[in-house]
Amino acid sequence: MERIVNFWEIFRQNPDGGIEPTRVVRIGGVQMGPGVVFGxxxxxxxxxLAQYAGRSLRIQExxxxxxILGIL
Known part of the structure; x- marks a missing residue:
């Protein structure tokens, strides 16, 4: 099912500023899950992805x- 969500519904920011997914996420053929931290x-x-923090994302679950199908 496709839907629109806020970036922070599927990612979280760690105290050190790193960002990581809260669930398994796929974008552009690359898959990552909790524990993969990026900046x-x-x-x-x-x-x-970090440049789109806070934006709306079109996703499919x-x-x-x-x-992630698109960034709005």
Missing amino acids: PGVSFGGVN DQEIIT
């Missing part, structure tokens, strides 16, 4: 995986 300048599937 500014780190790209997943060619996308620097399939069982345990959230696929």
Whole structure:
């Protein structure tokens, strides 16, 4: 099912400023899960996710995986 969510509904910011997914997330063919911490300048599937913190994301949920389809 496709839906729109806020970035912070599927990611969290750690005390050190790093960002990590709260569930298994796929973007551009790259999959990551909790424990994968990233910050500014780190790209997943060619996308620097940190620059979109706080933005709306178009996602699709399939069982345990959230696929990011677009950034609004």
